[in-house]
Amino acid sequence: MTNRNNETPPLHYSRAAGVGLLLMAILAMFSNFSVLEGLIVFDDPAATATNIMTNEMLFRTGFISFVIVLILDVLLAWALYVLLLPVNKNLAMLAAWFRLVYTAIFGVALHNFLGVLQLLSGTEYLAAFTPEQIHAQVLSLIDAFNNGWLIGLVFFGFHLLIVGYLIIRSGGYMPRLIGIFLVIASAGYVIDSFAHFLLTNYSDYKTIFLLIVAIPGVIGELSLAFWLLVKGVKVQQRR
Known part of the structure; x- marks a missing residue:
């Protein structure tokens, strides 16, 4: 029989989730x-x-930052599942799976960065291809990374949709306004990703789509992070 006195206090999960969200925001901004x-x-x-060859260490540091973000994504999926479990177990699990699928897709996409480094530093490639061919392959790998990330962001959008919905339905367990911003942000991520795939002239509307994603996303995710750090949640009150 499990001893409830030995369970990790919900506040610890709240703090872990808040710190994780803030670290992810800092690292992602640096890499981006x-x-x-x-x-x-x-x-x-x-x-x-x-640019990459001249600033190779910066490029490698950005890659490592993205890897750390992936690790934090897994930890955050677990922490949010625990925190949202009292609201609806099945939906909390679904939200966690959506984030884990996003993390897996992003990890596969990130593999293209290693290919970029191999192309630019490998002597065998320099002997087999012209500089123009290598440069074109580098850009192709970066495009593959971006396309993979865009696919992953569709799953991330659905993760935010469920998390936002659970917060709204939590009955004051967590602030409803944060949930509303997360739901809006989820729509922004999905719309932006689909726009990339559907619009041949996406670049003409890039700024508009960036604002659709960035404004509710930054407000929702950062407000959630600070609330989890400052206020936390009292899961035991709903059990």
Whole structure:
């Protein structure tokens, strides 16, 4: 028989989830803006390859940051499952699975970064291909990473939808406003991913879609992180 006195207090899960969300936000921002936005020029393969080779350690650090984010994603899926379990066990489990599937897809997509490093540093590739061919392959691998990430974000969007719904239905267990922002953010992620795949002129509306994703996403996820850290949850009151 399990001794309930030995169970981890719900507040510990809350703190772990809050810290995890904040760390993920910091690491993801670093990798996105310093590496993806700072080094990659999507219409210039040669400039992209030169930027990566010149700032190889920064590129590798960005890769490691993404790997840490993957680990935190798994831990966060577990912590949120425990915290939302009292609201609805089945939906809490489904939300966790959606996040784990997203994490797996993102991990596979991230593998393309290793291919980029191998192409640019491997002497066998330099002997077999012209610089132009290598540069084109590098950009192709980066495109493959982005496409895989976009597919994963569809699953992440559904994860946020369920988490937001559970928060809204928690009856004050967690703030309803945070749940509303998460539901809106979930729609933003799904719409943006589908727009990438459906619109041939997506770049014309890129800023609009970025705002649709970023504003509710940042507000919802960061407000949840700070609330979990400052206020926490009292799961035992619903048992």
